[in-house]
Each structure stands twice: as C-alpha cells, then as structure tokens.
Amino acid sequence: MSSGPSYTSMNGHHIPNGSASYRVPTPSGTIAPHPDFRQAYHTNGYSQNIYQEHDQKIVNHLYENGFKQGEYADILLHVHQNVYRLHALILSRSPFLVHLMSTSPQVNGLKTIDVQLDREPEITLEGFYIALGYLYSSHSLHAIQPHNARAVLAAGCLLGGMEELCEYAYETCKRSISVDTINSWLEFIDKLPATSSGTETPDVSPISVFGFYAQRIRDDIFHFLVVTLPEILELHSTPNNGTPSSPEPTGREVLLQVFSRVPFEMFKAAVESPNFQIDVKGSDQARFKFAKEAIEARKRGIARGSGCEETVVLAFGGGNSGGSAVHITRKMRKRPLWKVNS
Template structure:
C-alpha cells in the first residue's frame, strides 16, 4: 500500500512540474490566437458572416463572436440571413452618450481585451455607455467606469455636473416607490452621480485649499497679481451647478468649508453670482438662511431655498 501511495505522489509531482513548464507555452498560444482573432477578424473582417451597420459605418464581423453580447444576439435572431451573410442595424441615435469611437472600442472588446488599451479619460464615458448597451462585458464597463471616476478634476467637474444633472433623480424613499426612468448606464449612472457629488463637496474644497478660508489674502503693493484663489474658483463652480445639486452640496454635512457662518457667507456669495448666470431668467429667487439653535436634522445650520417670484398685478381702468 505504501508503494502505491509513493508511486501516486511521484506521478503527481511529475505532472505538476510538467504543467508549470507548459504553462508559458499555453499562455503564448492563447495570446497568439486572441491577437489573430482581433487583427484578422475584427480589424480586417476576414471570413465575416455578419454585416453590422451603425452610424455611417459597416463592420464585417462574425456571429459566433457577436453572440457574446445579449443585445447583438437579439438583433441577429430577429434579422433575416440572405446569401450566407446576415445584416443587422444598431440604432444608437437615441443614445447621445454613445459615440462612434466608444462603440468601436466596445465592439472590439468582444474579440479581444486588447481593446481596453484604447480607453482614455476623454472617451471612457462613451465606452461605458456602449458597453452597457451591448452587455456581456462587465470587465470593460468596470474599467471604463474607473477611468471616468479617476479623471474627475477641477477642469472638468462642471462638465460632469451637467452630465449627472441629465440623469433621472434618485428616489428619496419618502413617497410610494415608482418605476424610475432607466438610462443606458444602469447602476453605473448612480455610481457616477455619487462620485461626482463627493468630488464636488469633499475633494474639491480640499484640492483648492478652500476649507476655512473666508476671504482672499491682501496683496502687497510690490506683489505681482496672481490668479483667482481656491475659494474664488470654488465659488465660480458652485455658481454654475443646477439648483438641486447646489442646495444638496451647501447643506451637506460633508461640505467642510469652515464654520456655519463661513458656509453661510460662501453660499450668499454663490447665490449672488448665480443671479447673473444659471439662475438668471428662471423666474425664481434663491435665498440662504442661517439657522440658530438646535434642530438641524441634516447636520447643517445653512439652508438654501428657492421660491417663484410673484408676477406683478396690473390694474386696468375701464
């Protein structure tokens, strides 16, 4: 019995050593196959059996590869096949977030993960939208989402705020749950909303060094004029965001910009700037109130409100 176990262990050890030796060979073989499929199949369209029309382009592709996408499987199953070639049409005109480049990157990912190398901060959101549409590519969507999240900056935060402002508002749970309008981004839309809001309220004041600063330091007569202070940049950004986001940001307990009075002063200045910008011509008046005493359920003594202006009544003499 002991000899049998000894023989079994010896065979197992040899097999393990053989596997470790062959693993690099297998890896190289796999990479070679994938690269060939991507270059010969996706890039040049050799031996294609499916023509995919999107925008003004035609891709010569392969049904067995496209079947990785549930969305394309549905299109292929409902499209007639004539002469050995199937033709499918992808309608993306109603999805403005999907660009031709973003769709091409997501489509190429069906053939090879090398397509991930083409994702950049300036096209990541379009790739994410295309990946969510096609489905079956969680790794690509996660990679594109992370690229979006890490690209948030002072320079593009207003652009991102405009984006989350276009998404359906989240449910606050105070009313009877109703079906929310869906977006192409699915759960990634909610994640991006949270990321952008966190950057606006928490990261941005820290990046701009605007926490606890109420006014710009005076310049000496010999000091050269400098650019706007961090607080001034933050004011300009807050003056351009939609009211709902502005209100939530100013009242958020995570918006640390000094004392309640400092927060109140900041909000007052932002509202004044908003009168000449985003709030202009809306027929509404934005106000800021500093509450004294307890009872601040949201952790902030500063509250922002908006009310419609009353139309003047004109007396007409008969």
C-alpha cells in the same frame, strides 16, 4: 455483464467520460492523463504558460484578423455611416446584439443588423468601436482614455455582457474628475433626471443607458464638490503659526464659479452637507456666507431665466453639533399683477 465506457461528443470528437481513462499526447511525445496535462507539461520540463501563450495567439488572431480585418465574417453591423464585418459567434457575447441578430434578416449569406444610437447621444462611434472590439479581445482596454471613457462606458452598458470593460471605463471616468473637467461633468449630470428631494445625492432614472453607473458617477462628482475641491483649493488650510488664514481669493473665486453651474438639487445637498467645509472651523456661518455669494452668481448662470428664486437661511437650533444649519430653498417667482382700468 459490464457495460462499455460512455462517451461525450464534443464538436465532432468522441471523448470517453472519466478523465482518468482519457490520455493526450504532450510535446515530448509522452502520454499524460486528462485533465492534468497542464501540470504534466510542467513536470516534463515544459512551462505551464504554454497553454496561456496558445490562448493568447488565438485571441490576437481573432482581434487582428476577425475584428480589425473582418475576415470570414457572417454579420454586417451598421451603425450610423459605418459598417463592420463581424462574427455571430463573437457577437453572441452581447445580449443586446443577440436580440438584434435574432430579429434581423439574412441577405446573400450575411445577416445584417442595424444599431440605432439616435437616442443614446453619450455613445460616440469611437466608444462603440472600442466596446465592439472588447467582444473579441481585452486589447480594447488599452484604447480607453479620459476623453472617451464615458462613451465607452455607455456603449458597454448598452451592449451588455462586458462588466470588466464597464468597470475599467468607469474608473477612468472617476479619475478624470478634476478642476479642469468639472464643468463638463456638471453638464453631464444636468442631463440626468433628478429627484425633487435635496436631502441626499439625487437619484438617477433607471432608464439611463448607464444603469447604476450613472448614480456612482453622480456620487463621485458630489464627493468631489463637497470634499475634494475645497481641499485642492486649500480653502480650510492654516499657516504654520497655527492661526487661521483667509482662503486665497483665487481659490474662493474658482469655487464660486464651479457652484454657479451646479444643478440645484446637488447644489442644495452640497451646501447643506456638514462635510462641505470651506474654512478651518467648518462652521455653518462660513457655508451660509458662501451660499449667499453662490446664489448671486447662480442668478447670472444656471438659475438665470429658470423662473425660480433660490434663497438660503441660517436656522439656529437646526439639530447639528454647531447649533445651526444652512438651508437652501427654491420657489417659483410670483408673476406681477397688472391692474386693468375699466
């Protein structure tokens, strides 16, 4: 005796197992087998995009009415002075918010969660709002701009579960690195923990809210300083007759101003890098001369009052193709000894 068909329960509906035996109505009134009903729409004169349009309507409804208007909310989310009426099912996309929801009390039918951002100064209210909105819809991507991209990236990394948002915000950050913005980016990386070794681009502490994006941004800034900035300033260009030309004074001055603010470990790695070419030959002598000028500028800038002394040496036979190498060192200044007369 054969057994009857088995059924799967989905949200209150009993659907027979075996897609061939389950048929759904199409807009034309015909019957199409499941799960190929999308293809049936196409063959019956209906566009395959009909389900995409339907899904988009749902997403738009969630974003406009659920996120922006807070209708039918079951969660109150507090962050600084702001309160958002949100939905647990949508917030469950974020591992961070799932934890908060599971450990927060429920009052008058609404669960209240409090997000503390005091220890995350990189996360602004604007960045947090954009990341929250992304839980509802990709529409939030349109709000990411160079001025808020870093804050969005920080918020996305904190909330978790939104790799696409983080990647989009990171790429916006990367494209925003320029001569005009490099100083603010240098201030940013100066806040990140660095290793004591200057032979490579410094590592970033894993406790950073940015995770591995912090190191990627630091690498991008390093590449900008070593390769892109000298090219922008045309420091190793040649005239049409083929004879080397001196760098434009303004270009060199800009480079010195920038490097007077670079944190030491990155300054050391950049100047010692053979890829840092500030003349047409890319010589060690040119980097050595530039390093001496930069160190003098740094005494009036980032190195001022640090209690450390930076020096540069040109070591012949250093092992590179030019037969010499530039080395940057830093040591604590010796305290003066005072003679006490008896």
